[in-house]
Amino acid sequence: MNSFTEENYLKALFNLSNEKGEVSVNELSRQLQLKMPTVNSMMKKLAEKKLVIYESYKPLRLTEKGKKEAGIIIRKHRLTEMYLVEKMGFGWEQVHDIAEQIEHIKAPELFARMDTLLGHPTVDPHGSPIPDKNGKIRWLHYTKLSDCAEGETVKLAAVTHSSDEFLKFLNGRSLNLGVKLRIKKIESFDGTMEVSYGKRNAETLSKIVCEKLLVEKNL
Amino acid sequence: MNSFTEENYLKALFNLSNEKGEVSVNELSRQLQLKMPTVNSMMKKLAEKKLVIYESYKPLRLTEKGKKEAGIIIRKHRLTEMYLVEKMGFGWEQVHDIAEQIEHIKAPELFARMDTLLGHPTVDPHGSPIPDKNGKIRWLHYTKLSDCAEGETVKLAAVTHSSDEFLKFLNGRSLNLGVKLRIKKIESFDGTMEVSYGKRNAETLSKIVCEKLLVEKNL
DNA sequence: TTATTTTGTTAGATTAGTCTAACTTTATAT
DNA sequence: ATATAAAGTTAGACTAATCTAACAAAATAA
Numbered sequence: 001m002n003s004f005t006e007e008n009y010l011k012a013l014f015n016l017s018n019e020k021g022e023v024s025v026n027e028l029s030r031q032l033q034l035k036m037p038t039v040n041s042m043m044k045k046l047a048e049k050k051l052v053i054y055e056s057y058k059p060l061r062l063t064e065k066g067k068k069e070a071g072i073i074i075r076k077h078r079l080t081e082m083y084l085v086e087k088m089g090f091g092w093e094q095v096h097d098i099a100e101q102i103e104h105i106k107a108p109e110l111f112a113r114m115d116t117l118l119g120h121p122t123v124d125p126h127g128s129p130i131p132d133k134n135g136k137i138r139w140l141h142y143t144k145l146s147d148c149a150e151g152e153t154v155k156l157a158a159v160t161h162s163s164d165e166f167l168k169f170l171n172g173r174s175l176n177l178g179v180k181l182r183i184k185k186i187e188s189f190d191g192t193m194e195v196s197y198g199k200r201n202a203e204t205l206s207k208i209v210c211e212k213l214l215v216e217k218n219l
Numbered sequence: 220m221n222s223f224t225e226e227n228y229l230k231a232l233f234n235l236s237n238e239k240g241e242v243s244v245n246e247l248s249r250q251l252q253l254k255m256p257t258v259n260s261m262m263k264k265l266a267e268k269k270l271v272i273y274e275s276y277k278p279l280r281l282t283e284k285g286k287k288e289a290g291i292i293i294r295k296h297r298l299t300e301m302y303l304v305e306k307m308g309f310g311w312e313q314v315h316d317i318a319e320q321i322e323h324i325k326a327p328e329l330f331a332r333m334d335t336l337l338g339h340p341t342v343d344p345h346g347s348p349i350p351d352k353n354g355k356i357r358w359l360h361y362t363k364l365s366d367c368a369e370g371e372t373v374k375l376a377a378v379t380h381s382s383d384e385f386l387k388f389l390n391g392r393s394l395n396l397g398v399k400l401r402i403k404k405i406e407s408f409d410g411t412m413e414v415s416y417g418k419r420n421a422e423t424l425s426k427i428v429c430e431k432l433l434v435e436k437n438l
Numbered sequence: 439t440t441a442t443t444t445t446g447t448t449a450g451a452t453t454a455g456t457c458t459a460a461c462t463t464t465a466t467a468t
Numbered sequence: 469a470t471a472t473a474a475a476g477t478t479a480g481a482c483t484a485a486t487c488t489a490a491c492a493a494a495a496t497a498a
Contacts, residue, residue, distance in 0.1 A: 035457065
């Protein structure tokens with residue numbers, strides 16, 4: 001059985017891996033807010049346990065076993081977030097920190113129950129996919145709003161790097177998942193977008209915001 | 220903020236205190252399955268933090284602060300048990316181990332929500348009282364079934380030392396909280412009781428069992 | 439009352455997870 | 469191509485929580 005600490009390393013590694021499949025010690029240490037030597041020695045430990053592939057001066061990679069374990073932790077996190085929102089009435093901006101703790105609970109029945117009560121959800125309240133019981137994630141094919149063109153109509157499908165403040169910002173303008181957005185205008189010099197959706201006819205979203213919003217194009 | 224470890228000491232101390240108000244290092248070390256020197260040094264640490272009163276060779280006592288913190292942990296434990304049973308469909312024999320983990324979660328909103336969704340329950344699924352938000356417990360005035368007399372009719376109110384197996388044993392004979400029992404006969408030589416309740420007309424309960432069942436007499 | 443057992447304490451070792459300081463390797467920028 | 473910067477590694481220290489071994493005090497029994 002892995003400790004909370006080890007689980008946090010696996011999860012961070014999994015999340016950082018997802019673009020390149022490889023992660024530097026430096027990156028991981030920044031993510032976890034730990035010093036490099038700390039991370040370095042934990043990587044050796046996880047390599048012993050066959051969870052990570054570690055070679056001196058090479059980037060880090062998760063083994064299949066490591067990916068599976070990380071996936072299961074992320075599954076627990078996202079099921080919990082969904083449960084807190086759907087069954088307990090929390091807002092999507094409130095659930096991350098709680099799920100961060102509950103994800104480490106050793107009680108498969110608990111998460112199985114959440115899954116059942118929620119009707120086997122496939123995404124969490126922020127639109128991120130929930131890995132299956134084997135930790136396998138089904139990748140979704142979303143596009144950044146910032147990569148869309150003027151005149152397109154798209155559906156808001158997920159938000160990335162969802163901090164408290166950002167989610168409250170979205171709440172404030174009723175930007176909930178599922179909302180259909182029409183891109184009225186893009187300012188070419190700074191990437192600011194003017195969009196309309198629901199009852200709002202002309203909301204302005206900075207490029208920074210548009211880069212954090214993932215949308216579905218084939219409507 | 221206290222560690223999980225410290226919280227477990229406080230909780231154990233609280234639970235053991237409830238008869239005498241005082242606990243020996245030996246008792247506590249047995250309860251926690253730790254060696255005496257381990258407990259001893261933790262007691263010094265908790266004494267520094269003003270959670271425990273520790274004097275060499277004297278029994279241990281919780282301070283008011285210690286009682287409050289312990290009470291709050293027990294509140295979280297019992298609210299969780301109740302939530303798991305009432306809202307998630309677990310059996311009363313399944314919830315202890317899960318609650319043992321969730322009780323350490325730092326998220327007052329989570330427990331406040333459970334409390335609300337449950338309608339401010341005062342007892343957990345085993346009949347134990349749930350401390351209030353300040354950790355204060357309202358003691359209940361129950362009697363052991365084994366202390367009742369032949370001919371009495373009583374209501375099953377709580378079970379003590381509720382292990383998995385014992386709870387399953389009770390499930391097996393529909394001995395749920397709230398059931399009204401009539402004591403038909405007590406074997407004087409071994410304390411075995413013959414009781415009737417619900418559809419069951421002559422169940423035999425050993426003294427060991429009767430000592431673990433708490434009942435309400437004033438019906 | 440003295441001897442024995444039980445309980446409590448002290449001292450020192452161990453493990454997990456963190457750190458800083460010093461050094462090495464790799465990458466980057468003249 | 470070499471100097472400098474960034475990233476990675478090693479060595480050694482620290483804290484929390486545990487342990488064992490040895491010793492001290494208190495309780496119990498003879």
